[in-house]
Every structure is written in C-alpha cells, then in structure tokens.
Amino acid sequence: MSGVDVNLVLRSTRVVTPEGTRPAAVAVAGGTIDAVLPYDAEVPAGARLEDFGDDVLLPGLVDTHVHVNDPGRTEWEGFWTATRAAAAGGITTLLDMPLNSLPPTTTVENLRTKQQVAAPKAHVDTGFWGGALPSNVKDLRPLYDAGVFGFKCFLSPSGVEEFPELDQEQLARSMAEIAGFGGLLIVHAEDPHHLADAPQRSGPAYADFLASRPRDAENTAIEGLIAHAKRLNARVHVLHLSSSDALPLIAAAKREGVRVTVESCPHFLTLTAEEVPDGATEFKCCPPIREAANQDTLWAGLADGIIDCIVSDHSPCTTDLKTPDFASAWGGISSLQLGLPAIWTEARKRGHSLDDVARWMSAAPAELAGLSRKGAIEAGRDADFAVLAPEATFTVDPAELFHRNQVTAYAGKTLHGVVRSSWLRGVRIASDGVLAEPTGRLLERDR
Numbered sequence: 001m002s003g004v005d006v007n008l009v010l011r012s013t014r015v016v017t018p019e020g021t022r023p024a025a026v027a028v029a030g031g032t033i034d035a036v037l038p039y040d041a042e043v044p045a046g047a048r049l050e051d052f053g054d055d056v057l058l059p060g061l062v063d064t065h066v067h068v069n070d071p072g073r074t075e076w077e078g079f080w081t082a083t084r085a086a087a088a089g090g091i092t093t094l095l096d097m098p099l100n101s102l103p104p105t106t107t108v109e110n111l112r113t114k115q116q117v118a119a120p121k122a123h124v125d126t127g128f129w130g131g132a133l134p135s136n137v138k139d140l141r142p143l144y145d146a147g148v149f150g151f152k153c154f155l156s157p158s159g160v161e162e163f164p165e166l167d168q169e170q171l172a173r174s175m176a177e178i179a180g181f182g183g184l185l186i187v188h189a190e191d192p193h194h195l196a197d198a199p200q201r202s203g204p205a206y207a208d209f210l211a212s213r214p215r216d217a218e219n220t221a222i223e224g225l226i227a228h229a230k231r232l233n234a235r236v237h238v239l240h241l242s243s244s245d246a247l248p249l250i251a252a253a254k255r256e257g258v259r260v261t262v263e264s265c266p267h268f269l270t271l272t273a274e275e276v277p278d279g280a281t282e283f284k285c286c287p288p289i290r291e292a293a294n295q296d297t298l299w300a301g302l303a304d305g306i307i308d309c310i311v312s313d314h315s316p317c318t319t320d321l322k323t324p325d326f327a328s329a330w331g332g333i334s335s336l337q338l339g340l341p342a343i344w345t346e347a348r349k350r351g352h353s354l355d356d357v358a359r360w361m362s363a364a365p366a367e368l369a370g371l372s373r374k375g376a377i378e379a380g381r382d383a384d385f386a387v388l389a390p391e392a393t394f395t396v397d398p399a400e401l402f403h404r405n406q407v408t409a410y411a412g413k414t415l416h417g418v419v420r421s422s423w424l425r426g427v428r429i430a431s432d433g434v435l436a437e438p439t440g441r442l443l444e445r446d447r
C-alpha cells in the first residue's frame with residue numbers, strides 16, 4: 001500500500017495482468033496502481049468507480065520507436081499531433097527517435113532543445129533516444145547522464161544528411177563506449193555493401209523496390225552486429241526486423257548469452273509485399289515489407305520469443321514526399337494510432353491472445369527501455385491503461401487519424417479492436433476519440 005488514499009477503481013471482467021487475464025478491480029492511488037483486487041472488492045469510500053464491463057483493461061502501450069520530427073520537420077509530425085495519435089491508439093508512453101528532427105538528439109544541448117519543445121505538447125509520457133554518429137562519441141556519456149534511454153545508429157544511409165551512418169570501425173568504437181557505461185545501442189541493421197550491390201530500379205513497381213533492399217542486407221548487418229556485441233559484451237537491439245532469415249542467427253546468439261533483443265513492426269506483421277499496389281509508396285519503408293511467407297516466419301519468431309517486442313516505427317512525412325516512384329519517395333510508414341488494432345486483428349487470426357499482445361507491445365518495450373514503472377498492471381506501476389473493445393471492428397478512415405499527415409498504408413482496412421479510452425497515471429487522456437489537455441511528462445532513463 002502506498003500511503004496515499006485510493007481515489008479511483010477501474011473494473012473489468014477482463015483485466016490483462018502479468019499472470020493472465022481475469023476479472024479484477026484495479027485500485028489507483030495518486031496515479032500509481034495500489035493493488036489489483038478481486039472484481040467485486042469493496043470500493044473504498046471517496047474513490048470513484050469506473051466499470052468497463054466486458055471491455056478489456058490492458059496496460060498502456062509503450063512505443064519505443066516513434067519519429068516525432070519536432071522541432072525542425074514539424075510539417076511531417078510534431079509532439080502535439082504524435083502524442084494525441086498515441087493516446088487515441090492506447091499508447092501511454094513513447095520514446096522519440098533521435099533523427100529527422102532539427103536538431104537531431106546527438107548532444108546534451110540538442111536534447112534540452114527537444115525536451116523544451118516537447119514538454120507543453122506531450123499528451124503521453126515521452127522520452128528520448130540519443131543518436132550515435134561518427135563524430136559524437138564524446139557526447140554519448142553526457143547524453144546518457146542527461147537521461148536518454150540509449151543510442152540509435154545506422155549502418156547504411158539514414159535518409160537525412162545530418163545523421164550519417166557508422167562504418168564497422170565506428171560501430172565498434174561507439175559500441176565499446178556505450179558498453180563501458182552500461183548503455184544500450186539500438187541499430188538500423190542493413191548492410192550498405194549489399195544495398196549497393198542490389199539492383200536499383202526506379203518506378204512504381206513494388207517488386208523493384210523490394211529487390212533493392214534484399215534480405216541479405218539485413219542478415220549480414222545483424223550477423224556483424226551480433227559478432228561485435230559478443231566480443232564487447234555489449235547490449236544491442238535490432239530495430240524493425242523484416243527479414244525472417246535472420247531469426248536463426250538471433251536465436252543462436254540469444255542461446256549463447258549474447259545480449260541482443262529484437263523488435264518488429266505492425267507493417268511487417270500485417271501487410272505483405274504481394275498486396276502493395278503499384279505506386280502506393282505509403283507502403284514504402286526500409287527495410288521493406290516482404291512476402292507473406294516471410295511474415296508467417298516472423299510470427300513464429302514472436303511465438304518463440306526470438307522477437308521480443310512490437311513497436312510502430314511511425315515515420316511520417318508530408319503527402320508530397322510520397323511520390324509514386326518507390327526509389328525517390330520518402331520511406332516511412334505512418335501507423336502510430338493503428339498499431340494495436342492492426343496487430344490484434346492479425347494476432348487473433350493466428351490464435352494469439354491479448355496477453356501476448358500486451359507482452360509484445362507493453363511489457364517487453366518497457367523492459368527494453370528500463371521503464372520499471374510502465375508495462376504491466378500490477379501494484380507499484382503507473383496507472384496507465386488502454387481500454388479495448390476487442391470484438392468491435394472499424395474501417396480505417398485516414399481523415400479520423402490524429403497524425404499530422406493522414407497518409408497511411410492501412411487506409412480502408414477493417415480492423416478488430418476499438419480503443420475506447422486511454423489512461424495516464426490515473427487520468428483519462430482519451431475517450432472515444434476525444435482528447436484531454438496534455439498531461440504527459442518527460443521521461444528520463446531510470447537511475
């Protein structure tokens with residue numbers, strides 16, 4: 001018990017806890033979960049009761065891979081629109097990627113600039129990854145001490161010139177530096193040589209784009225990354241895994257005790273190369289969406305625990321940058337508000353439960369980032385929740401999304417799972433698509 005009085009009780013016949021889904025009443029005191037009680041537990045005097053009936057009470061989702069692009073490219077997104085979209089989609093914590101904003105999050109000064117911009121706009125709790133560049137090894141420790149959750153790097157061109165990639169020597173140097181203070185390196189793993197050797201054909205055909213980003217580029221980069229991590233005993237995380245061919249490598253490394261974790265994304269797990277229409281560059285991202293058979297193997301990797309978590313890699317841009325030429329269009333898929341229903345729609349078809357979804361989309365990303373107060377409905381954690389009607393369906397209308405640019409690969413899809421409300425530290429922040437005033441906090445790494 002917290003010593004603060006219980007002021008709120010949330011009740012549902014289906015509460016998703018780390019021990020499984022059951023009827024329960026969740027007592028909240030001062031924004032923290034005080035206790036998870038039997039469904040019919042007496043409501044303390046003075047506490048408000050919210051009964052969701054058969055709607056499911058999930059832990060608020062934690063999305064550790066979001067490109068907010070603020071400040072600098074706010075016409076692409078921004079903290080106001082991104083965090084509203086997150087709240088509407090059941091996400092109560094997000095971590096912002098260090099690139100595409102100007103400045104990028106590569107020095108303490110730049111981090112402070114980003115925090116100042118984000119603070120008044122954050123509808124959900126918001127934290128920051130730092131960036132590892134060829135030129136900023138000296139900035140990594142100060143950034144870590146200033147509260148970033150870890151460091152992102154690229155091994156192939158990032159798409160923006162202010163965020164250059166690391167070659168193998170630079171990767172080893174940054175990884176050693178980060179491992180030296182116990183930090184985490186998160187990696188966009190595509191090998192530049194394999195990309196350079198792949199056929200590059202411009203135009204509207206998705207098959208040409210897919211051929212330009214071969215699985216080998218991912219497999220080779222991941223193999224190299226694992227070798228460095230093993231040698232340096234470093235903690236590394238593979239971002240947005242698309243190539244299922246890399247799963248045996250990763251599984252073997254995990255068995256050997258190499259400290260490697262892996263994420264995949266809703267687009268790799270719910271969309272397929274076969275269905276991408278010509279010129280439909282809202283489906284373009286790097287690495288790319290691959291074939292249906294690849295997707296089946298990724299789901300097997302999730303079921304086996306080789307893939308740890310599912311995060312959005314929401315990476316929007318303005319409509320004009322999504323030209324119908326796959327070679328020149330901006331790469332990035334917009335999905336922040338839709339990740340939960342997209343994944344749940346596919347997961348239920350494949351026989352998975354909401355317990356699995358909560359593990360992949362809340363507990364595991366919270367653990368990745370070391371967010372010990374997030375990621376589960378249990379006493380002592382923040383009272384962050386998503387209330388989901390899992391049997392209800394809706395058809396994605398881009399005009400109803402809170403993203404700044406309403407371009408999405410999910411347009412017109414009918415999805416299972418309607419987010420009824422989201423709660424942040426015991427406060428309702430979204431309710432049937434109506435957003436409250438921002439109450440999100442800026443998060444720093446647990447110390």
Ligand SMILES: [Zn+2]
Pocket residue numbers: 065067097313315
């Ligand atoms: Zn990304």
